Structure formats: structure tokens, C-alpha cells
Amino acid sequence: MINKLINPDYVFEASWEVCNKVGGIYTVLSTRAKTLQEKYHDKIIFIGPDVWNEKQSPYFIENENLCKDWRISAKNNEDLTFKVGRWNIPGSPIAVLVDFKNFYKDKDLIYGKMWEDFNVDSLHSYGDYDESSMFSYASGKIVESFYKFYLSDENKVVFQAHEWMTGMGALYIKKNLPQVATIFTTHATSIGRSIAGNNKPLYDNLNYFNGDQMAYELNMEAKHSIEKQTAHNVDCFTTVSQITDNECKALLDKPADVILMNGFEDDFVPSGSEFTKRRRDARKVMLNVANKLMGTELKDDTLIICTSGRYEFKNKGIDLYIESLNQLSNSGELGDREILAFITVPAWCGAPRKELIERIENDDKSNESLYKPFITHSLNNMNEDRILGMFNYLGINNSKNSKVKYIFVPCYLDGNDGVINLSYYDFIIGADLTVYPSYYEPWGYTPLESVAFHIPTITTDLAGFGLWSETLKGKENTIESGVKVVHRSDFNYFDAAKEVKDTILQFYRLSDDDVKKTRTNATRISEKALWKHFITYYYEAYDIALNNAYNRLNK
Template identity: 25%
Template structure:
């Protein structure tokens, strides 16, 4: 699919762009990262002709949204401010202000609940006009339907204000509304039915049905051509959402998706070929550490060292200077996210390292979200006991240092004294008792929390079958952390970005991943990453980044490959990484960090601008 090579900094000067997404000022999942990271580049091109639209949820919005005062709203002369006033005069609850992120874009937030009194009529209209059924007891669908109506009302009010201001100099003469995902796309069919003058763009980041099918069909791509979408949507109980997505895709003037991989999905599951592909980027400036990124790696690796010592050294120890930290993260989709392939490769890598006789260990972290009762008390206690060991050692160090200095200054003997004689019996006893109470013969646990479904968990099931359970002789250790990493965690004390910087390699060989931000976030932080050719990011890298392996981006081939073939290729990639020396890994991190710039939104925004030009040209 041909896309432009460049885009002007100022796009469509006579057009007002409204970008609607469920995750505007509402962090839920990956679309939040897309929208938020893209804002600075979009503001650079569109300036005050850009506005975001989303649902208003007070708890989510309070930390990120700053409302304009009544005076500011009343003084506004642009179409957005006038449309806000128009809706408020009609009795609508409209929150208008700024999103407190880089670029500080204008935002309009509409509470879905204000339209609940009209839900019966709105659902009847969906069925009568678009043959979309809606169940009675699904609150998320009710919110989506209500918001779709309110978004339509706002866009129509905006079109009215633009039309009335058409004769005023320097005023926008056209409204372009871009809706992300089915949760906001419900406004599109109603806007088309009412013959709105707005030009409409719809983006699906992953077809809803495709995600469900991929999770449940190991041969999803082979069967895609023969899917009966209506049957499968009813089977998974997502018929309403799928029909809303299809209606948005067919109603938009321009239909887009995020990768060439999802183009096929759209063709077979939504019955429309996308008009453009919009690859995702990042605001790389947020991650830039100039020449500090190597120092940051050392700093945060030291924090991971502390966790590893607490977790493993209670049972046995190994050389941390010869230990590599690998990780994977994301939603718990065992097959889709490639957790199954990663575990198989790790088991093979463990055997290969054992047979090779090389020194060193690999600690692999699985960071995901699963239902759990609590952090494992033994894990917490071990961490607390290690802190006690550290405090004891610090006290001994201080006493020893003071007494050694005095001894050196006052002695006429130039020999180093017996250091043990300089430590009080109290600290000797406390040191011994602290270690005795901490050390154990038990194996270090694989999982850090008490899971709700421990017996049926797929990750735990694999490591138990493969006996990859942190035996002393295992050269690959597993740490399964079923909660997202945060700075308030008593285990790590790091936020996710810091944790990533402290690791050596991110591993994300997904089977189904329409884009995939996790490897891109690694690259932005100077950390090498593994992705797959069934990931939108991996496919994009193969097409646009020459010598990507040399730049620390490894792409596992999964298209038309068996599970065993892909597992062996991933094993080889991990093996080649493990046998690198320290200097080679440092040089590789330098190359990774220097390649991140090409994934910045300043370069990738051109794809969005191309889609907008197509929509404006659509007759």
C-alpha cells in the first residue's frame, strides 16, 4: 500500500480536526499510548485547529484534565468553544479544557450517563436504521451507545458553527472527525444517515472479532479466509460490538488500520479494504536520556539485582555480573502474546547453556496481569530479611570503618589488623542469626503472588511440565510477576520504564499483535527487543529498517512457520544474545538507542495526514 514520503508541517489549513477515542483522558489500554504519544506531533501540524473528544469519567479524568473556566469558555470565539456553548445551552453536560500532557491539546469530554434516559430510543434507532441489536444488561455497550449519540450531537454542532463562521476570515471551513475503534465509531453511521458535512475517518487498531478468534484458534491466519463473521460474533457474544465496528468501517469516508497484517483481517472480517495504513510511533523525546541511558541501565539494573538477591540467594547464589535479565510483558494472552513460544525457547536455551559449559545465568521475567489473592508472603518475607541483612552489614561496616581508622592512626604496626576483632560480639551474633533465619533449602518460587487459578495457569503449567522451576542447576530462571510493575511495588520499587531500562532484552514473539508497543518502548529506551513478523511493529521493521538485527531489533518468523521452527529460531536468537560479551552488548545498546528516532511521531504523523487528505478529497 503506497504511502507518502513526506508531509507538510501545516495540514489542510481550512480544516478543523476532531479526534475521538475512548481513551482520551481515560487510561485503559494501548490506544491511550497511541493517542497520548501522538498529540505533540499532531499539535505541531494542526495547532489550535485540533481538538480531542472522549467520554467523561471523573476518576480517570481528574488527574489529567484541567477544565477551562466559565470566563474562558464564554470568551472563546473559535468553533469548538461556540459548539460547547451551544450544547450547554441545550442542557448537555460538556466538559471543555486541556489534557495535561505534552502539547496540552484542547479536549471535549462528554459523560455517557447523561444520555441514559434516552437509551431505549437510541437502541431502537440502532436496530431500525442500522440493524444493530443491543442487549439489555451490558453496561459497557450502554455507555458506548450513549457516547456515540453524544459524539454525533457534538460533531453536528461543530459543523453548524463552522458553516456559520464560513465567511469570517481565518476560520476553518470544514470539519474532519477521526474516530478510533468501535467504542467511539458508533457515531459514524448516525452522522452519515443525517448527511453530516463532516469528513469521517475510522481506524481499527485490531478487529474485535480477530482478537477473539486468534485467542481461540491456533491456526487463525490459515482459517481467516473462511470465517463466517456473523456466526463467530454470536458465538463469542460480541455481535453488537462487531456490528458497530462494521458500520463504522463502512460508514467512514476513509477507513484505516495500523499495519499491513491487519489489512487482511479487515478484508475478511469487516468486508472493507482499508484506504491507508497508519503505523504507530512514540514521542521519542520523552524517552531520550542523551548520553545517560547507559548509566540509567546500570542504576536500574542494580535495583533488579536487589530483587534477584532477595528472590534467589535465600536458596542459592550465582554471579550477578554474569547474569542477563530478559523480560516479556503485556496482557495475559498466553498464545496471542507468544508466551507459549517464549517458554518453549527458554526451555531449549536452558538445556543448550547447560550443555555448552559457558558461565552465566539468565533470569526471565514475565510481567503481566492475572487475578491474585496477595503477594506470596514468603517472597515478601525474603525481601524484608534481605533488607535486614543489608542493615546489619551497614552497621558492621560503619563500626569496622571507624575502628579501623582509629587503629591505623594510632598503631605503629603497619600490618592490617584482624578485622574480626574490630566487630562487637553483638553484631557478630546478629549477623549469624539473620543469615540463619533467612537461608532455606526450598527452591525459589516461580510466581511472586498467590494466584487465584494457580492450578490451571498456562505459564505455571508449562514450567511444571518442563521442570523449569528454578532448580539450582537451571541456567534459565523464571520469575512470573502477575501484576504490572510500579514504583510502589514492595518487590521492585521501580516503575515500568525504569524496569525496562534495567533489563538487557525484551522478548515479544507475538502470534497476534496488530501493532505492538512493548518492543518499540524497549527500542526507545535503548534496550534490544525481539518481536515477530505477525506483529505489526515487526512487519513494519522488516519493511523499513535495513539491518534491523544489527540495530538490536530481532524479528522471529512465524508466518507460514510451524511452532517448532519458530521456537528454534527464537532459541538461536536468545543463544546468540547470551554468548555476546559485555562490550558487544554495550555497543548494541548504543545502536538501538540511535535507531529509535525513526519511530518518532514527527516522522510517522505523515501517514495520518495522508489519510486526512484522502478524506477531504472524498466526494
């Protein structure tokens, strides 16, 4: 089937997260790049914001000789400033980092033209709207410049824009370079995320919401407008899961042409003795940090559970994770084996706790706990933090007689946080089980990464990954299958928490042999989400976009 599809000669992809590690989209792009680079051989070009200025980016290797003539010409003749080099990831694709500050002086004219051409309403913009839009517009100008310098109408070219932050670039290209086929990918609708984040019942009322009305009510008119107009005007509109496509139909009045599910490459997962070593090292760090915080002596067989992701307390299910563990702690159903539950969510983090570092460095085996023995770093908003607030409300204080102990790591795990000092992947490999009971989760990379590291996971049917895993034939919905999918709705919070609690208890009681089988099943699920399987949907999107662009130009 793929051989019959129209294949582009060049593909440009613009995203705020190109060479800029912010969230899940970085993982989507960076893990997929190798597959596309192997197919297109430097004809796949990523465009990102130059947020580093004079600093050296760890994600970007500049090459001043790459496309040198074009870069000089664009600067001298078009007043475009950008760097060309390679993204420092597997595959090393070409990346262009754009300095977009020069466009701020013209933003009112740019917004006026967007209103005139596409009815994009920028009047109610605020926050990051201007920054994102100027980058987006500059990205469109970059593609236009490259095309005119190197290419011609003989070349089949695709431009893919990710999220509302790059929509303006796609619209600019449609207007000024109509021979380039445009794709727009929304990874989460701005209105859907806002409705969920404002504690409104998104799912029960989805078909009754009016996206434009909700944008007005939630003060999201500008972002919603660019997102909706881009979805309606590009040659191919895509999203990342069926559950998000339902949002698009209801809130953007536009279903996706193709669903581009998020895969990954497994080349970052160690194997054999290296896997065993890293897992052992991670568990040693986890237990040591916990023991130094709490003055305990947790045994090697402690069941280690983790959740992680962005600090979206409700949307990511952080509240439900704590609630389910609290139910388990108070149930009286646990045996002698203890549970250590990590929450690795970047918050408004201050410095690593000095007294904790001193205990770790001195290998202090004191049996006295530190003050607040459940957090590794100070917070700048300690009294307003929602995780600590829930700990306080539930009376969670890691008392000696509690079988469930909690550790909140409120910083990015980049290997240099001062306490854990492991990267996220080198940390998560030590877990026995992960829990991601999301309420709003268009896809869900964290549970996918978990099973890739042979760690069984609990997710929900409100997560794209959870829905996808349910479609796998022959997989029962139990933790022994590798992925347990819990039912969540707008109003079943405590029932869902109980189901998570029961699933953790079920895993807690598994024999060693059953745990091994469960870990194997988790790995098998992850293998079905490799990019070599999911990349075909991108080829389909390229084909649709190129066909629609051709038909549009030849009416």
C-alpha cells in the same frame, strides 16, 4: 506532497483511552498528540470518557474557563455534561471528558435508530457494549454541539473514531452532521482477535473465514456489526498495519484506505549520564528482587531478558517465551553466565508478598528461597493462572542449578506496586534483551519501546512492527541488526520457540563490543518510527476524508 493535501481546520479524536490509560491505544494517542498540537494549535481536540467522576485524574487537568460559554450552553440547552481541560501529556492538547450515563435511559431508541440508519445489530450486545456505545454516541453529540456553537460550513472538520467502541459516534455524525468528514481506525478487528484467542487457526484460514458467520459462532455479533458498518460508512477507513489490513479485507469485507502505522516520540528516553544512571538503578532493583525471592547472589553480568504487555497468553506469545527459555535451560549450551527472565504482565493481582518486602527492607541475604520463588505478588486465582500453570507443567521452580531463572511480576508497573516500585520505562531500561513472540499483534508497541531504549528485541512476522522492521533496507534479520523477526504461523509453535531460543543464545554469546553495536542498531531502527515520519499518513487520511465528504455532499 503534503502541501497539496487538504488541511483540516479542526480535528476531533474520540477514544476510550483518551486520558484513560488502558492499553496500547493510549500510547498511540498520547505520544502523537504533541506533533498534532504543534501543527493545529488547540484545533486538535481529544474526547474521552469521564470515568473518574469526582476523583482527580492524573491524566487530565480541568480548566473551567476553557470553552466555558459552550459548556454552559450545552448543559442548559442540550443536557450534555462534560469537563474541558488539557490532557496531562507532552503538548498539553485540549481534552473533553464526557459524562455519558445520561444516555442509558435512551439506549433502546439509540440502538433502534442505528439499525434503521446503518443496519447496526445491537440485539446480541453484552458486556462492555452498552458502556462503550453510550460514550461513543455522546462523543458524536459533543462534536455536533461544538460545531454548532463555534463553527460553520466554512470550516473543514475531521472526526476520527478509534476502535469499535467509538464507531457509533462516527455514524451519528455522518447522519446528523454530514459536513464533518469521518475517519474510523481499527487497531485490531474484534473478530480477528477473538478467532486467535479461541485457538482457531487465523492465518491459514483467513481468506476462507466469513466475518459475519464467525461473529455468530463466537457470540460477537454486536461488536462486529458496529465495527463493520462503521468501516463501510465513514469517509476514510484506516488501520495500523498491513497484517491487520489483511484481516479487514477478509473479515470486514473492507480494505483500509490508509495504513496509519504507530510511531512514538523519543522525548521520554533519557540520554547520556541520566540514561546510564537509570539503567544501573533498574538493574540493581531487578537483581535485588530476584535474589531476595530465590536466596541467590546473581552477578552484575547476569543477562536480563524481559517480556511484557497485556495478559493474552497465546496472542502475546507468553507461552512461547516460556517454552523457548525452557528449551534453552535444558539445552546444556549455556556457560557460567546466568539468565534472569522477567514476565511483567498484569494479572488478577493481589497484595505484594509480605515476606519478600521484609527481605528487601531488611536487606536479608538468606540463601534460602521463598515459597514459590518466581512471583512477586499474590494472585487471586493462583491455582488457575496460566503462567504459573505452565511453570508447574514444565517443572520450573528456579532451582539453584538452573541457569535460567524466571520472575513473574503480575501487576502494573506504575511505580507504586510495593515491590519493584519503578514505572515501566524506568524498569525496562535495565534489560539486556526483550522478547515479544506474538501470535496476534496488529502493531506491537512493546518491541518499539524496547529499541527506543537501546534494547535489542525479538518479535515475529505476525506483528505489524515486525513486518515493518523487515522492510527497512540494509537490515539483516539477525539480532545484531537490533530487531530479530521470527517466523510464526498457525502450526509452527515449537519451531518458532527454537528460533527464539537460538537467537537468545546467539545474543548471550556476543562480545561486549558486538552488544554495543547491536544496541546502536536497535536505536537507529527506533528513530525511523518517530511520529515526524509516520504523521504524514494521518495527513493523507484527513485529505481522503475531506475529499470524500465534499463529494458526498455535492452529488
